[in-house]
Amino acid sequence: MLDDSDRRILRHWLAEPGLDRAVLAERAGVTPATLWRRIEKMKASGVVKAEGAVIDWRALGYAVEVSLRFTLDKTEPRAFDEFIAAARDVPEVIGIETFLGRVDLRLNVIARDMGHWTMIYRERILALPHIAEVEALMLVSTIKESAGLPL
Structure with missing residues (x-):
């Protein structure tokens, strides 16, 4: 279901949830458009349930x-x-x-x-x-x- 690019995106996103999407795309080695498409695909499939604040x-x-x-x-x-x-x-x-x-x-x-x-x-x-x-x-x-x- 997930390929190496998806896993890289998730690893970097989980490590720093507040990263700007352009920076996240660069760190994951994909274009911003590809990042957006992959995140939307992971949301649609239920892998990513929601985005939100982490409260201490x-x-x-x-x-x-x-x-x-x-x-x-x-x-x-x-x-x-x-x-x-x-x-x-x-x-x-x-x-x-x-x-x-x-x-x-x-x-x-x-x-x-x-x-x-x-x-x-x-x-x-x-x-x-x-x-x-x-x-x-x-x-x-x-x-x-x-x-x-x-x-």
Whole structure:
């Protein structure tokens, strides 16, 4: 589906998302017109889902990030749907993931500080429906963070 030129474009684009398109084309070794056509083709095929801003939550004053792992009470047939619907309404939840195995779901939550985190946890997280078990993992540091792929 992707050829070497597409992979070069994606590698350079992922490494520096804000690059001017003319510079991106030069670095990828294609003309600007070719770059535009290839990006449009990758969008149409679903390889590139969207273009947008990458926001650093810490720069906006959110210093705490917590990953919460949930096991749900599965005696209720709609437990997953109801939990997910309620979790989507918590503004500080920046990620919701489902799993197979001992853990059913994971929420990634941000907060300004520990006081804010405590309020979110007590008032919003523990109010979510069908929780059988919850485990909180507080992020201490990020060693590697990359949107890059082995292209």
